[in-house]
Amino acid sequence: MRSKTVDRLLNSTPKDVEIFVDLYADLLVRINELLLEKGMTKKKLAEKLDKKPSEISKWLSGEHNFTLRSLAKLSAELGEALLEVPKKKTQTAFVEDGFICKIHSFVSYTKLETITADKVWQMPVESEQSNELSNVG
Amino acid sequence: MNIFALEIWYDEGSACTIYSVKWMSDDDDGTSETDKFFDKYTIPAHPLEDEALQLFRLITHSIGNKYGATDDFFDRAENSAQALPPKPKKWVEEIKELGINFPLRLFCYRITEQIVILFNGGIKDAKTAQESKNLSTKFYEAQTFVKKIEEALQSKMIEISDDERYLQNLDGTTDLIL
Numbered sequence: 001m002r003s004k005t006v007d008r009l010l011n012s013t014p015k016d017v018e019i020f021v022d023l024y025a026d027l028l029v030r031i032n033e034l035l036l037e038k039g040m041t042k043k044k045l046a047e048k049l050d051k052k053p054s055e056i057s058k059w060l061s062g063e064h065n066f067t068l069r070s071l072a073k074l075s076a077e078l079g080e081a082l083l084e085v086p087k088k089k090t091q092t093a094f095v096e097d098g099f100i101c102k103i104h105s106f107v108s109y110t111k112l113e114t115i116t117a118d119k120v121w122q123m124p125v126e127s128e129q130s131n132e133l134s135n136v137g
Numbered sequence: 138m139n140i141f142a143l144e145i146w147y148d149e150g151s152a153c154t155i156y157s158v159k160w161m162s163d164d165d166d167g168t169s170e171t172d173k174f175f176d177k178y179t180i181p182a183h184p185l186e187d188e189a190l191q192l193f194r195l196i197t198h199s200i201g202n203k204y205g206a207t208d209d210f211f212d213r214a215e216n217s218a219q220a221l222p223p224k225p226k227k228w229v230e231e232i233k234e235l236g237i238n239f240p241l242r243l244f245c246y247r248i249t250e251q252i253v254i255l256f257n258g259g260i261k262d263a264k265t266a267q268e269s270k271n272l273s274t275k276f277y278e279a280q281t282f283v284k285k286i287e288e289a290l291q292s293k294m295i296e297i298s299d300d301e302r303y304l305q306n307l308d309g310t311t312d313l314i315l
Contacts, residue, residue: 003157005172006147009179010197013190018198021191025199029209 027066027082034078048077081108141282143295143304143313146171146255150201154302156254158282161314170257170278174243185260188241192232196243196255200232205250229279231258231266242272244279246286251301256282285315 035045075082086104093102139160146157146169157169168176178189200210211230232243232255243258244266256279259271266276289295295313298305305311 003146003169003172005169005175006197009175009190009193012179013194017187017190018194021194022198025195025204025210029204029207032209 023083024066027071030080030082031074031078034080038078040078045074045077049073084108139281141285141315143254143286143315144169145303147197147201148302150197150203152203152205153201153251153253155196155201156252156304158254158256171243171255174257174259178241185240188239192241192243196232200253206247206253207250211245211247229256229276229283242266242269244275246279246283248286248290248304249297249301252297252304254282254286289315 034040035042071082093100095101140162142159142161143156144159145154147155157171159165159167159169175189175193177183178185179193180186183189195210200206204210210232229244230247232245240260240262241258242261244256246254246256248254257275259269259275261269261272263269266272286295293307294315295304295306297303303311304313306313
């Protein structure tokens with residue numbers, strides 16, 4: 001049961017509007033989830049990002065459109081991927097029960113603790129590379 | 138006496154049922170308040186058509202179908218300047234806006250994360266809804282709706298259904314007249 005106006009708008013909303021709003025809502029919910037999971041207040045996040053708490057509130061209350069830069073900063077501080085772009089080559093598609101199923105692979109970035117002077121990078125021990133052709137006669 | 142009906146506006150989403158209100162008077166055309174809002178701003182080539190469609194998508198998909206009426210999507214409407222009528226126990230809320238200086242506001246009453254009632258709204262062209270010429274009438278009207286709905290719930294004139302997705306009268310009927 002729904003109104004005729006709803007029917008009309010469900011059929012006339014442009015796809016780009018749908019994608020924009022869906023992404024926006026997903027980001028908003030995910031950022032709030034991460035803040036809760038990590039026990040981080042908006043004030044603390046603002047400090048880490050060197051911004052005023054009011055600016056963070058604007059991001060999260062929708063008064064400020066997310067930019068790629070602001071998303072990257074948020075992602076780095078929260079230590080979780082917020083936006084994932086599927087790579088075309090890593091997509092697998094198959095048909096099952098009349099549906100086209102697609103599997104995507106993503107790369108996510110997690111911020112590690114800052115490396116201090118006493119922590120020195122060590123190159124991994126190089127093992128002998130296997131040669132897949134070595135057994136080919 | 139102002140009588141209105143609560144009617145389902147959109148209930149095909151899996152997360153939340155969206156209601157609207159409709160005045161029950163001879164001089165009203167029987168269109169719900171929320172339909173009036175969207176019919177006004179989604180006319181093709183209306184300068185705010187895109188924004189109205191964004192709001193529509195947020196309500197039907199993000200709230201109605203995906204997340205439900207969580208805190209992520211709602212703002213308490215500012216009400217501090219309002220002395221009379223008395224403040225309702227529950228605040229009138231606004232669907233959270235999208236983007237910089239989003240010009241539209243749609244008032245609502247969130248009963249649970251599974252049930253939301255939408256009212257009417259308009260263009261926010263001042264700092265508060267009360268100061269916005271286009272919005273103040275709708276804001277006070279929303280307060281009237283909220284007060285009566287709140288009273289009906291408290292007096293158990295209406296109740297939430299067992300599956301928590303609908304409002305109903307105590308006898309289980311769903312013609313909700315307040």
